[in-house]
Amino acid sequence: MKKKLLPALALLSIAFSSMNAQNIVRCASYDYMQQQIAVNPGLQQKLDQDEINTAAFTAAHPNGYNARAICTIPVIFHVVYGNATQNISNQRLIDQLAVLNKDYRKLNTDASLVPSTWQSIAADCEIEFCFAQRDPSGNFSTGIQRTSSTTSSWTMNDNVKHASTGGADAWDRSKYLNIWVCSISGGILGYSTFPGGSASLDGVVLSYQYVGVAGTSAPYNKGRTATHEIGHWLNLRHIWGDDGSACSGSDMVTDTPNQASENYGCPTFPTTDACTTTSPGVMWMNYMDYTDDACMYMFSSGQKTRIWAALNTSRLSIQTSNGCTPVGIAEATMQNIFSVHPSPTTGAFTLEFGNASQENTDITIFNTLGEIVYTQHYDALNETELHLNLEGNSAGIYFIEVRTSTARSTKKIILQ
Ligand SMILES: [Zn+2]
The missing domain is CATH 2.60.40.3080 (Immunoglobulin-like)
Incomplete structure (x- = not known):
């Protein structure tokens, strides 16, 4: 729900505010953003400018955005493992990519569960993903890079994003979506950068237990942690606006109902709260809430427009990446x-x-x-x-x- 535009600092989330009873932190992207702003004061200004650009793009498309062509985003998975369990199989990554290609095209079978009142705004985001077919130097790639490390548990101190500290270096973010798969400490399922930060840190980090489908850990076992985190990478915010339980924060999207705080588990439709007190209530089945993987199954049309604002401004270069084009091999x-x-x-x-x-x-x-x-x-x-x-x-x-x-x-x- 759009209300007045708040500076990003007002969206400060409290560390571990998103921790539920199982000591799970569904997503740490806002904490991570605040951490980045603290060490890089210029980042706040960039984020504010990006919000102005996004608002202009959204205003220019008042009836929603339809892409002229599908945008296919090349993905490089950096699997950084400290033991064999963390070195997840190719099949897990193949399953994960398949989930993304369904969720971002509204081809997920559970899209049929979207309540009728929101079916008309449940969006095909017109985005697909491929395993990177070539590396930044133009050499053949499978889109999967495996790094054995002496570290088997990673905090958000960015060591996993640098080869010099036992992790793996980011590939050029103007051409690739970097996804690091590792064991994240503190019960964190994943976190992502928003557009505008440092190139060497740009991308999504996923804890290995929640990547893919078969073999993952319930109730986060349908690959939706990646769907959610890539939403942040494409500039989406949490649907409740990260304002604690107030009604003043916004996800900067007009077609999502105002929401007090995050939902866990699998609510029943309709669910109302302190910010939306009447039916149809809050959109807990949105990928940008914190519900179980089986209970999130839609992006809204407004979120799609915001994603495409990013793809036409801060992430414009990904649209012309050749990362999905196979290298010709004799x-x-x-x-x-x-x-x-x-x-x-x-x-x-x-x-x-x-x-x-x-x-x-x-x-x-x-x-x-x-x-x-x-x-x-x-x-x-x-x-x-x-x-x-x-x-x-x-x-x-x-x-x-x-x-x-x-x-x-x-x-x-x-x-x-
Ligand atoms: Zn999140």
Whole structure:
């Protein structure tokens, strides 16, 4: 709900104000922003100017914004792990990207749960995400970078964002959305920068337990921590305006009801509060509230306009990034990476490698629908043979892709 525009400092949130009974901090983005402002006084001025630009863009699109083309944002996942559990699988990251591609296109199946009164403003944000296909130097990338670290628990002191302190350096934020996956201390699920801060810190940090779908920790087990945090990266604020429980703060969006404070769990519709006392009440199913993953399923049209204000001002360059464009690789140079036998097979088969050592190897098997049936990452594959088995899958043709940091090759196998 839009009311008077408040300076960002008035939106100060109190550390751990967002901690619920389970000692979970759903999101620490506002605390993180205040931390950044404290060490970088010029940031407040930038944020204020950004708000003026956003207001101008919003005023120019009073009936909402429709993108002329989908914006596809290249994502680099920096998985920084201190032990094997934290080194989450490729599948978790693939699932996570799929959630984002549904939520930001209103293709999530639970969009049907949006109350009828808000169905007309539930927005297809017209944003998609890809795994970065090339690194900032133009070399081949899987969009997943894994860093082994001696640190297994990270505070918000930014060490995870620098290789010099055991983490991983950000890629150029004008071309990529940086997402660090690590273990965050203090029960924090995730936090993000807003547009306007330091380039080396720009991006989202997610605690590994909440990334992806299968294998994640309930009730934050549907990949919505990333949906919420990327909302901040695209300049969205919390739906209640981060004003404690007052009714004076705003999320700077006109079509979301005024809301006193965050909601947890899974409220029942309609839920009213001190700032919206009559039905239909507050929009607790919005991704920018703090409800359980299963109970948040919409962005509003006003939020979409605010996102596109960011994409047309502070984050304009991401629209022309080539990060989603694969690097042309001469297949001929890769013929010797591996061979497959036997084919046809009844299940068991062998991948044979020409080289005994392959660094950063990803092995992925797809069916003809492009669905992944197997995926495995090796920091260093020191085998000349790998024995795999497709038993239990439907008979048919499968494609085996082997990617290393410099090469990619795909072979076909027939399962009888
Ligand atoms: Zn948040």
